[in-house]
Amino acid sequence: MIESSSIPTIEVEKLVFGYPQQKPTLRGISFTLNPGERVALLGLTGAGKSTLLENLIGLKMPQSGEIRVRGTKLEQATLSQARRSIGFCFQDANDQLFMPTILEDVTFGPRNYGVPAGVARDRALVLLEEFGLLEFANRSAHELSGGQRRLAALAAILALEPAILILDEPTNGLDPSWRRHLAKVLLQLPVEVILIASHDLNWIGKTTQRALILAEGQIKVDRNTQDLLQDISTLEHYNLPPDW
Ligand SMILES: Nc1ncnc2c1ncn2[C@@H]1O[C@H](COP(=O)(O)OP(=O)(O)OP(=O)(O)O)[C@@H](O)[C@H]1O
Numbered sequence: 731m732i733e734s735s736s737i738p739t740i741e742v743e744k745l746v747f748g749y750p751q752q753k754p755t756l757r758g759i760s761f762t763l764n765p766g767e768r769v770a771l772l773g774l775t776g777a778g779k780s781t782l783l784e785n786l787i788g789l790k791m792p793q794s795g796e797i798r799v800r801g802t803k804l805e806q807a808t809l810s811q812a813r814r815s816i817g818f819c820f821q822d823a824n825d826q827l828f829m830p831t832i833l834e835d836v837t838f839g840p841r842n843y844g845v846p847a848g849v850a851r852d853r854a855l856v857l858l859e860e861f862g863l864l865e866f867a868n869r870s871a872h873e874l875s876g877g878q879r880r881l882a883a884l885a886a887i888l889a890l891e892p893a894i895l896i897l898d899e900p901t902n903g904l905d906p907s908w909r910r911h912l913a914k915v916l917l918q919l920p921v922e923v924i925l926i927a928s929h930d931l932n933w934i935g936k937t938t939q940r941a942l943i944l945a946e947g948q949i950k951v952d953r954n955t956q957d958l959l960q961d962i963s964t965l966e967h968y969n970l971p972p973d974w
Pocket residue numbers: 749750755773774775776777778779780781782821
């Protein structure tokens with residue numbers, strides 16, 4: 731991990747967001763992620779984890795409150811700068827993969843940011859090999875298995891070499907050996923902050939040091955991951971039984 735400055739990486743202050751004709755999903759969220767932190771975002775199905783992550787990258791805009799990325803308020807004028815520093819992996823890999831082949835999916839982002847074609851291709855081939863996808867490089871995403879699509883989406887994000895990594899349920903569809911491999915890859919990455927929404931308590935115990943629980947539109951728990959995982963009564967209180 732890079733601990734490059736004392737400016738918080740992400741600051742969220744009194745964030746409120748709701749979908750039309752619904753009670754707000756996020757009802758006053760505040761937290762700060764500092765350089766060097768790897769953080770889990772936990773919460774029940776429908777709690778608002780994806781909604782919160784999508785606010786952090788400006789795919790959704792808060793109704794009130796503020797988000798700052800490396801000290802800069804997130805708004806229309808600063809959106810592209812913020813997105814340049816954040817790699818975001820969607821919960822649904824199909825949202826990430828849209829090119830004719832996965833090799834092109836993985837080179838698309840870097841090419842868009844001006845990385846020369848040869849460099850982008852070499853980087854993509856290394857990542858595809860890392861994720862066991864080299865033999866499928868010229869297939870389209872819809873010719874892959876669900877887990878392979880997940881790995882291709884992760885490769886496409888890592889190809890951007892982002893400073894901040896935000897992953898929405900990255901282990902979905904992965905077998906235990908790939909979950910283990912992904913943990914190893916993430917632990918070695920030279921990134922400033924990683925924020926991971928997940929239902930996989932065992933896996934976040936191996937990949938994060940801090941965990942937030944989102945419930946009733948607010949961050950109800952903000953604790954050391956290991957402490958939380960041993961505190962069964964708190965997990966049960968938020969309906970997050972660890973063995974299920
Ligand atoms: N596009 C949308 N329009 C209206 N309501 C939505 C939309 N997307 C999500 N919601 C609602 O907002 C709430 C939060 O959804 P969200 O996807 O953020 O939950 P989540 O915590 O990521 O859940 P999961 O663990 O299933 O991924 C849910 O009640 C959901 O039905």
